Amino acid sequence: MDDAVRKRKELREQLLGHSRGSLGQLTEDEEWWAAHQPWLESCGYILRQRYRPGWEASWHESRKELLDCEDHLAISYWFLLDATRASDGQPVIFKRINVMQFPDEVEVTSMLSSPHLAADPRNRCVPCLEVLRVPNEDNLSIIVLPLLRDYADPRFDTVGEVVDCLGQILECVQFLHDHHIAHRDIKSGNIMVDASNMYPRPFHPLDQTMRADWRGRARHFSRTERPVRYHLIDFGLSTDFEATEPPYLDYPVWGGYKTVPEFQGDGYYKQYDPFPTDVYYLGTWIRQDFLDGIFGGENNNLVVTSKRLGLEFLRPLVNEMTREDPAARPSIDEVMDKFNALLRSRVAKENDHPLYSMYLSVTHWCRRLKLVATRRPAIPCPDGTR
The missing domain is CATH 3.30.200.20 (Phosphorylase Kinase; domain 1)
Known part of the structure; x- marks a missing residue:
C-alpha cells in the first residue's frame, strides 16, 4: 500500500469517528x-x-x-x-x-x-x-x-462552467417566482448537480469519490465535455402563493443564511414579502461561494470555501441583490436581464498552492485545446436552452 493510499485511509478513519x-x-x-x-x-x-x-x-x-x-x-x-x-x-x-x-x-x-x-x-x-x-x-x-451531489463537486474548470451553473439556478428561481412560489431557503447546501453524465461509471452515493461498485476511484469528465443540470432542492420552507391575492406576505422563517436584513430585530415578528428575500439569498450564495469565500476559526483564518478568481464581473449585480432595503433589490426578472457578462477564462481557486495551480494551468490548457479542437462551447448547456 503506497503512502497516499495509507494516508487517505487514516484520514477517513479519523473522520468516521467510529470503531470497527x-x-x-x-x-x-x-x-x-x-x-x-x-x-x-x-x-x-x-x-x-x-x-x-x-x-x-x-x-x-x-x-x-x-x-x-x-x-x-x-x-x-x-x-x-x-x-x-x-x-x-x-x-x-x-x-x-x-x-x-x-x-x-x-x-x-x-x-x-x-x-x-x-x-x-x-x-x-x-x-x-x-x-x-x-x-x-x-x-x-x-x-x-x-441521486445528486454538491453543485461544486467536482470543481469548476472554467468561468463558462460557473456562468452555466449560475444561469440555471437563476432561471429556476425565476420559474418559481413566475408561479408565485417562494423557496425561502436558497443556500449553498440546497443547490445540487445531477453529475451522472460526467461519470462513465456511477459514483457511490455516500463516498462519492469512489465508484458505486467500490472497485476504485470514480473518474469523471469536465462539465464542458459533459454538460450537467443543476437543481434546487428542499422545499420544506417554501410557500405557494398561487391562490393568494397580492401583496404576497408571510411571517419570517429562518433559512440557512442568518444575515437577512428584514429578519433582524423586530422584523422577525412582522409579515414580509419573501420574494425579495429569495433574491437576497441568491446574492449571498454567489458572494460567499464565488466572490469572497467563507472563513472560520478563532481568528477567521480557516478557509471553509475559497473564493474563485475571475468572477468580479458579478460584484455589482450581487451588491444590488443584497441591498438592505428589500424594495431596492432587483426582481428576479431584472436579475436575469442583468446577467449577461460572460467570460471564457478558467476558474482558479485563490488559495491553491502555487505548484498545484501550475499543474492546473497546464492540464487546463491541455483540456482547452482539446475542447477547441472538438468545437465545444465555452458555456456548457445540457439542454440547449441558453
Missing part, C-alpha cells in the same frame, strides 16, 4: 430504515446490503480492512437513505418527511414535477420520482429523488 465494532451495528436511525426494507422492496427499491435482513459486517469474517468494505458506510442524516430503483437500476435518495412538521413539502415538491410544470425548461427543481406513504404512520411520507 460500532460500525458493525446499525444505529437507531438506521434500524428504522432496515425495519422498512421489505416494504421498500415491495415498492420496487433495493437497499444496500447493510440494510437488508440478516446483515453482518463483512470485515468481521474477512481479512479486509474496514474501509475496504463498502458496507461500513452508514447514513449521515437520519431522514435520508440511498437506494436503487429495481426497474432500471437508477440510484435514488429517499427523504423521509414528517408532514406535521413540514406540511407543504411533499405537495410542493411533487407539484413542481407535474407534467405541465416539468415541461418548462427553466424548471430545475429536483424531480420528484415518487411519493411513498409509510404504512401505519400517517405523519410520515417518503419522497423519492434522483
Whole structure:
C-alpha cells in the first residue's frame, strides 16, 4: 500500500469517528430504515446490503480492512437513505418527511414535477420520482429523488462552467417566482448537480469519490465535455402563493443564511414579502461561494470555501441583490436581464498552492485545446436552452 493510499485511509478513519465494532451495528436511525426494507422492496427499491435482513459486517469474517468494505458506510442524516430503483437500476435518495412538521413539502415538491410544470425548461427543481406513504404512520411520507451531489463537486474548470451553473439556478428561481412560489431557503447546501453524465461509471452515493461498485476511484469528465443540470432542492420552507391575492406576505422563517436584513430585530415578528428575500439569498450564495469565500476559526483564518478568481464581473449585480432595503433589490426578472457578462477564462481557486495551480494551468490548457479542437462551447448547456 503506497503512502497516499495509507494516508487517505487514516484520514477517513479519523473522520468516521467510529470503531470497527460500532460500525458493525446499525444505529437507531438506521434500524428504522432496515425495519422498512421489505416494504421498500415491495415498492420496487433495493437497499444496500447493510440494510437488508440478516446483515453482518463483512470485515468481521474477512481479512479486509474496514474501509475496504463498502458496507461500513452508514447514513449521515437520519431522514435520508440511498437506494436503487429495481426497474432500471437508477440510484435514488429517499427523504423521509414528517408532514406535521413540514406540511407543504411533499405537495410542493411533487407539484413542481407535474407534467405541465416539468415541461418548462427553466424548471430545475429536483424531480420528484415518487411519493411513498409509510404504512401505519400517517405523519410520515417518503419522497423519492434522483441521486445528486454538491453543485461544486467536482470543481469548476472554467468561468463558462460557473456562468452555466449560475444561469440555471437563476432561471429556476425565476420559474418559481413566475408561479408565485417562494423557496425561502436558497443556500449553498440546497443547490445540487445531477453529475451522472460526467461519470462513465456511477459514483457511490455516500463516498462519492469512489465508484458505486467500490472497485476504485470514480473518474469523471469536465462539465464542458459533459454538460450537467443543476437543481434546487428542499422545499420544506417554501410557500405557494398561487391562490393568494397580492401583496404576497408571510411571517419570517429562518433559512440557512442568518444575515437577512428584514429578519433582524423586530422584523422577525412582522409579515414580509419573501420574494425579495429569495433574491437576497441568491446574492449571498454567489458572494460567499464565488466572490469572497467563507472563513472560520478563532481568528477567521480557516478557509471553509475559497473564493474563485475571475468572477468580479458579478460584484455589482450581487451588491444590488443584497441591498438592505428589500424594495431596492432587483426582481428576479431584472436579475436575469442583468446577467449577461460572460467570460471564457478558467476558474482558479485563490488559495491553491502555487505548484498545484501550475499543474492546473497546464492540464487546463491541455483540456482547452482539446475542447477547441472538438468545437465545444465555452458555456456548457445540457439542454440547449441558453
